[in-house]
Amino acid sequence: MKANSFKNQPDENGHFGPYGGRYVAETLMPLILDVEKAWHAARGDDKFWEEFHALAADYIGRPSPLYFAAKTTQHLGGAKVYFKRDELNHTGAHKINHCLGQILVAKRMGKTRIIAETGAGQHGVATATVCALFDLPCTVFMGAEDVERQKPNVFRMKLLGAEVIPVTSGSATLKDAMNEALRHWVANVHDTYYLIGTVAGPHPYPEMVRDFQSVIGNELRDQMQQKEGRLPDTLVACIGGGSNAMGLFHPFLDDKSVNMVGVEAGGHGVDTDKHAASLSGGKPGVLHGMKSYFLQNEDGQITEAHSISAGLDYPGIGPEHAWLYDEKRVNYVSVTDDEALEAFKLMAKLEGIIPALEPSHAFAHVIKLAPTLPKDHIIVMNLCGRGDKDIFTVAEKLNVRIG
Amino acid sequence: MNRIDKTFAALKAADRKALITYIMAGDPDIAGSLECAHELAKHADILEIGMPFTDPMADGPAIQAAGLRALANKVGVKEVLNFVQQFRSKNSDTPIVLMGYFNPVLAYGVDKFCNDCNNLGVDGLIVVDIPPEEADEIVPKAQQNNLSFIRLLTPTTDVDRAAKIAQNASGFLYYVSIAGVTGTASADPVKAGIHISTLRSKTDLPIVAGFGIKTASDASAMAAIADGVVVGSALVQAIADGANAQKLGELAASLASAVRTAKKAA
Structure with a gap:
């Protein structure tokens, strides 16, 4: 590890200085730790990156x-x-980069269904796309207000075979879609992978999405x-x-x-x-x-x-x-x-x-x-x-x- | 020993199980929730009081809605602490556990929060989004202030994880009896019973069960396998449906009698 580097974050608990970490309900903790383990194993495996880069070249372009x-x-x-x-x-958009990476991790974990949140629908479309490619059922949570505002993307997701669930709780926008995806994940931890759409969420997501991007x-x-x-x-x-x-x-x-x-x-x-x-x-x-x-x-x-x-x-x-x-x-x-x-x-x-x-x-x-x-x-x-x-x-x- | 420890010691001596009831402070309003709390305290052994948050990721629709009603009444951490102070002016015995999420506590100031909780008569805290991995930020302060920091065990907790969770827990352990959010699926007492008995090898603390316990018969079944039960969403829903404090007291009375007559699992 280089001294005085900005590139050796996060620490082993997922902290970037005072930020990051894993502030989740206990039900999710074992799963978050599993995702971290699977991601770190994948990151150190040349075969994983070969597959990622091959699809990045021929599928993403x-x-x-x-x-x-x-x-x-x-x-x-x-x-x-x-x-x-x-x-x-x-x-x-760039969202497909981390969707491809994460679905390869989900496959390694043996997960059989994918959930995601989306605001404008770009991450939802990218997630639905890789789910179609890898033949995994996909459920996308989207604020009811955004479903109304972003009809073309809702239709795209459905064409790609995804189920779109309008979220009416809270303020019915992206943050509520993320809350709802987390709630759904808590209830379906055994078979479900949550494919988060940005460098946010609990460790290891910020690190993992960053590395794919x-x-x-x-x-x-x-x-x-x-x-x-x-x-x-x-x-x-x-x-x-x-x-x-x-x-x-x-x-x-x-x-x-x-x-x-x-x-x-x-x-x-x-x-x-x-x-x-x-x-x-x-x-x-x-x-x-x-x-x-x-x-x-x-x-x-x-x-x-x-x-x-x-x-x-x-x-x-x-x-x-x-x-x-x-x-x-x-x-x-x-x-x-x-x-x-x-x-x-x-x-x-x-x-x-x-x-x-x-x-x-x-x-x-x-x-x-x-x-x-x-x-x-x-x-x-x-x-x-x-x-x-x-x-x-x-x-x-x-x-x-x-x- | 705080009120929670004393309560469980007394229950153990009497060979009885605990009834813990949950309502949200400020729902339907501060005065109404205060009245409900006093009625519930006549039947419940411990009161759990919700602190509203805009983004309650572990809660189902009933408690989410209660939180929004409380927020509409401009209830924040300060108002919740006021609520406790007012409750304590008439009841100095019933243990109070505050349950909520970390961000409002962080905004209030962790030191000041723990200090004020202790001074105003709070006995325990459940901060849903603080797992053991992030405990340093609040648990030492809670302990210094004689507050039990109550940890959750869940259907996804294996025995190794249970040992880690139990390490810095106090008061009691809260067994989340469904993999899900509050007030949704119904708990399966057989599954929960088997799991709880394996987790007991890692802790001497009482284990109470909550999430998905709605009726007196649910409560009775879970009380047979745990040291107590928590009922929340069912009471919160009753408030949403217009139940007054007296009606809530009646619900608590029937839950209490179900819990107290529960037979120990063989």
Whole structure:
């Protein structure tokens, strides 16, 4: 283990500094310990990674290209801007990376059914996809409100053979879908694997999802070496739970010259009560099996997140981000709904790429940052999802009737 | 020795099983829940009082709804502690166990919470999302303040795990008799009985059973194999359906008589 490394977290109990851990009901503890054992055995097994990388190549379409966005670079008139194009993955986002990895772990554990939570439906679709591929029954918990807002993804999940359960408890959104998935898991521990959709939840999920998503940063390191013969200077990624950002950042954490920026969803602004910026607008707490930063009131009751982007609409953040925030290794900023929407429109017109609203947040920050930097500075933004799923939301925002 | 230890010592001497009742503080409102607590205390040996949380991941629909009603009444940790203080002004004997989730306690301050609990007359804590792995954060403070930190045993607990759980537990052990959340499936006393008897090799603490115990006959069957039973969702549902304190007292009376006449398993 390297001394003074940012890459040797978590500790053996799943703590990233004071964050992370396993804050779950006792019924789940034996299972969580089993998942950890199976994951650590898989991680040390070359055969496991061979299977993962073979499917990543031929089924997901990895490596995703590293694209020099010449027009964006020219338009912004500063740093060179590259996109890591994880929106070209099968199912249209980075979520498939950790779904593939986790279902291979579930198979090794001999589990015969898969459950997942989903907000916008991207993780639900990716989970339903790998379940179809591996012939495992799949149940997806989704807030009743999101089921209504994200009908195309609900239909996709059903086409893929998944059962979608609308969650009406609590506030009927992503956090309640996660509560309900945990409750269901407690009642079905013997045969069920819970495929968590981000670098959150109890240990070992934050570590495991990060390691599967690190395929993004590892590819980037090689691709950048080939294109520019050096390391990038700044990495930018959006953050809801934080899986795409963690996958991009983690392989570079010990490269001191590489700056990293995580972009949270600022909604109507972090000084209002309508945003999803857990770091800028929340405080440390415990929910969903982990200690991290959460949006909450002074009594420790969890408050609702808001973002134009359903994928960032979560009142918490993965524990490793909480630690990197405290350690100041990564700079965390926020971008409002309106800024993200402008960025969405600009990328479509400028690059011929319709981005998802999630990476539109990252792009909005790139728009602010690039002009302030010299022309030999290299920014890489994770373009972690495509925007097909968002056209209805955007049309509504722009007062355009479609369909 | 706190009130919980004294209660179990007295029950043991009388060769009786314990009835533990659960209601949520602030449901239907503070005054109503206080009245219910006094009525329940006439029949129950220990009162478990729920602390509301927005995201109760181990609870079924009845207790989730009770939590939301209490939150709508602006009940947080401070109000729960006030509730205990008011209860103690008229009842200084019945043990009180607070049950809830860690985040509201963390926001209140763990030191201050344990301190205030001790000063205001709380006897034990169940913090659902603190397994032994995360115990350092609260268990030492609870012990310093003479609070029993009550741990859960579940259908997924094997004997090795039971030994780890029992290590820093006090008061009693709470056997979760179904793999599931509160108030859903019905408990199977035969299965639970076999499991509880194997777990007893790892602890001298009393083991009470809860989750999925709804009727007097459920209570009687579980009391035969455990040292006591917890009834929660059934009472909370009765409150949701409009039962007043007197009606709740009647329910507790029938549960108490079922528990007390329960025959020991052979």
